[in-house]
Amino acid sequence: MAAEANSNSDNLTLDKVREALIRQEDTIVFRLIQRANFPVNSPTYDEKFASFSGSLLQFVVKETEALQSKVGRYENPEEQPFFPENLPPSLVPPQANPPVLHPAAASININEKIWDFYFNQLLPLFAVPGDDGNYASTASSDLDCLQAISRRIHYGYYVAEVKFKDAPQDYEPAIRAQDREGLMKLLTFEAVEEVVKKRVGKKAAVFGQDVRLVDNGNGKYKVDPSVVSRLYGEWIMPLTKLVQVEYLLRRLD
């Protein structure tokens, strides 16, 4: 169950879900700043590292996800693993909260797309070229970024659920017609997207400034605010909308 929204579907409102998305912006911006402390460190991603069967990054992600699965991380619908195959079961008793989401949410995991844009497009925009040898820290920092971004995007389940509950008469015809485009139009609020892009850029400027006692810093940011706005505009919001559409398409099953 979503810790940040509410444990009861009747208490779930669009305002509350949007507040949860706003809080997650802070986490994402801070984690990008953390990752930007290291250069690209490309050996982290070499197809084969030392005696591992894949890269050091894959090893860190798979082993971390296995541990987190045992302690119940993936019992939360918005927490989706990057390597869902063969994850060990949770050893933690399930929570007694009534489910808020349609069970279809469990089958929607778009982490492959997130992995792809993060490593192939985003990372080169905010990590400087170079190699300082800190591969383990780099990999865990990447995983921190990936998990925060993935959680935010899969939070689309709750956004979609609340929109559906607020206006079933608008959504049901498009769902019955399996009309992706129609659903996309219904759930899109361009004015909200513009505000989100501006706000996350501002957060990157505020959180990522160089703080000095004597003067007001050097005007440089740890992560370029325009890259954070772009992250939201090109990837995070479009993929959150994709999760919403996928969820709604199955909402009446």
Ligand SMILES: O=C(O)C(=O)C[C@]1(C(=O)O)C=C[C@@H](O)C=C1
């Ligand atoms: O706030 C909403 O209504 C959402 O659906 C979330 C979100 C976003 O990802 O931030 C996505 C689509 C909307 O066009 C606006 C914002």
